[in-house]
Amino acid sequence: MTEHDITLTVNGAEHDLTVEARTLLVHALRDELGYTGTNVGCESSLCGACTVRMDGEAVKSCTTLAVQADGAEIRTVEDLGTRHDFHPIQEGFQEEHGLQCGYCTPGMMMTALDILEENPDPTREEIREGLEGNLCRCTGYQNIVNAVQNAAEQMQPAAVADGGETDDDGPTPATDGGEKQ
Amino acid sequence: MFPDEFDYHEATSVSEAIDLMGEHAGAETELLAGGHSLLPAMKSGLSSPDVLIDIGEVEELHGVEVDGDTLSIGAMTTYSDFIAEDVSEEHAPALYHAVRQVGDTQVRNRGTLGGNLAHADPASDLPGAALATDATIVVTGPDGERRVSADDFFFGMYATDIGPDELVTRVEVPSAADAVGAYAKKPSPSSGYAMVGVCVQATVDGGTVTTVRVGANGVMDHGVRLEGVEDELAGESLDEDSIAAAADRASEGLDTAMMMSDLQASAEFREQLVGTYTRRALERVLDRTATPAAAD
Numbered sequence: 001m002t003e004h005d006i007t008l009t010v011n012g013a014e015h016d017l018t019v020e021a022r023t024l025l026v027h028a029l030r031d032e033l034g035y036t037g038t039n040v041g042c043e044s045s046l047c048g049a050c051t052v053r054m055d056g057e058a059v060k061s062c063t064t065l066a067v068q069a070d071g072a073e074i075r076t077v078e079d080l081g082t083r084h085d086f087h088p089i090q091e092g093f094q095e096e097h098g099l100q101c102g103y104c105t106p107g108m109m110m111t112a113l114d115i116l117e118e119n120p121d122p123t124r125e126e127i128r129e130g131l132e133g134n135l136c137r138c139t140g141y142q143n144i145v146n147a148v149q150n151a152a153e154q155m156q157p158a159a160v161a162d163g164g165e166t167d168d169d170g171p172t173p174a175t176d177g178g179e180k181q
Numbered sequence: 182m183f184p185d186e187f188d189y190h191e192a193t194s195v196s197e198a199i200d201l202m203g204e205h206a207g208a209e210t211e212l213l214a215g216g217h218s219l220l221p222a223m224k225s226g227l228s229s230p231d232v233l234i235d236i237g238e239v240e241e242l243h244g245v246e247v248d249g250d251t252l253s254i255g256a257m258t259t260y261s262d263f264i265a266e267d268v269s270e271e272h273a274p275a276l277y278h279a280v281r282q283v284g285d286t287q288v289r290n291r292g293t294l295g296g297n298l299a300h301a302d303p304a305s306d307l308p309g310a311a312l313a314t315d316a317t318i319v320v321t322g323p324d325g326e327r328r329v330s331a332d333d334f335f336f337g338m339y340a341t342d343i344g345p346d347e348l349v350t351r352v353e354v355p356s357a358a359d360a361v362g363a364y365a366k367k368p369s370p371s372s373g374y375a376m377v378g379v380c381v382q383a384t385v386d387g388g389t390v391t392t393v394r395v396g397a398n399g400v401m402d403h404g405v406r407l408e409g410v411e412d413e414l415a416g417e418s419l420d421e422d423s424i425a426a427a428a429d430r431a432s433e434g435l436d437t438a439m440m441m442s443d444l445q446a447s448a449e450f451r452e453q454l455v456g457t458y459t460r461r462a463l464e465r466v467l468d469r470t471a472t473p474a475a476a477d
Binding site: 002004020021022024043044045046048051057058059060062063064065067068111114115130131132133134 | 182183184185186187188189191213216217220221223224225233235237261284285286287288290291371372373
């Protein structure tokens with residue numbers, strides 16, 4: 001067994017910690033540093049509940065070793081907003097009822113942030129493609145897509161007209177041709 | 182779920198990675214790239230290496246560049262970084278469209294092209310694309326570089342031509358700036374991996390197919406060329422009839438008794454799927470040939 005000294009900057013705060021080689025980023029965040037907003041879901045890089053942003057990109061923290069994140073800037077759901085001052089994405093999820101049990105929500109929001117930073121005015125199809133790696137077993141996704149659209153409108157007040165083009169090779173929908181169920 | 186304990190070493194250069202592999206040759210050693218195949222396997226107990234050598238941050242293994250008539254892709258280039266480069270779609274359209282369909286956003290942000298090919302999962306999306314684009318996989322070991330054609334690279338399920346003391350350092354794709362590419366896949370409803378995926382790269386000049394290569398994954402235990410399809414189309418005009426005739430020959434030359442068969446799809450079903458997805462991939466090629474501007 002090897003132990004490693006690493007540095008993680010989480011939501012702007014720098015943390016030095018010692019981890020086993022096998023420690024996963026999600027456990028370093030939750031168990032070592034107390035950022036419990038990030039959830040552990042399927043443990044097999046499918047469900048996206050553990051999504052955080054690492055150096056500006058959405059990643060699944062259950063499939064990343066803490067040592068691989070050494071030196072990285074991590075952003076978790078705790079950094080989005082406070083209960084009295086919601087981030088537009090949180091606002092969108094509240095307005096559109098984008099959650100029921102809420103377990104997938106931290107991951108959904110961090111992926112939504114990724115989508116909206118890359119594409120401030122996504123089509124519904126682009127939102128669905130962007131959220132392909134996040135599973136929700138409650139909502140049926142409709143309200144989540146609505147929530148991300150709502151957030152996009154808030155974040156981009158001078159909204160552009162619809163009409164983004166998508167690549168029909170796509171990231172492939174979860175079901176053959178139909179919308180994600 | 183936690184992986185078993187292991188020793189972790191981070192390499193900062195290709196030569197250091199090779200030295201580390203030599204140093205730990207007596208132990209069960211795995212190279213760690215993006216980790217999106219290896220770490221799930223380690224967490225579920227399918228793989229328990231003693232030593233991980235992390236090559237994910239090796240600077241010289243990152244990046245996409247055009248070198249003369251070749252698109253050269255560093256092995257540790259992530260899917261996202263590859264997609265983000267304009268030269269990727271321009272010079273290797275078939276590979277570009279296949280990479281766009283790997284996993285999901287988060288997976289594409291971590292997984293690498295070199296890691297994918299080295300892992301050689303038959304249900305992955307890139308073996309067919311490597312074959313369709315006539316890629317060369319560059320592997321480096323203590324004795325230097327070796328260049329292996331994609332046609333000779335895949336041996337079987339998770340088995341390739343890479344030696345135990347070697348690593349994939351680069352993928353070289355002959356520039357196909359005049360070609361169009363497409364990838365059509367039936368994803369597993371649970372994992373998103375390809376139950377069958379067909380990748381086509383073709384040059385169509387005045388309606389006539391002048392070059393065509395077709396590769397498939399998910400069908401056999403390793404990526405395969407669909408030579409019946411290529412034969413049917415070469416020199417022909419690309420239209421509904423020729424596409425139907427080509428799709429009919431999709432499994433020609435493949436040993437149907439050896440086709441992949443699992444809970445998700447029997448071999449017989451896969452044999453049907455390979456025809457259907459060949460047709461769909463070719464239809465996309467036809468669309469993109471007719472209206473190249475819509476091919477983004």
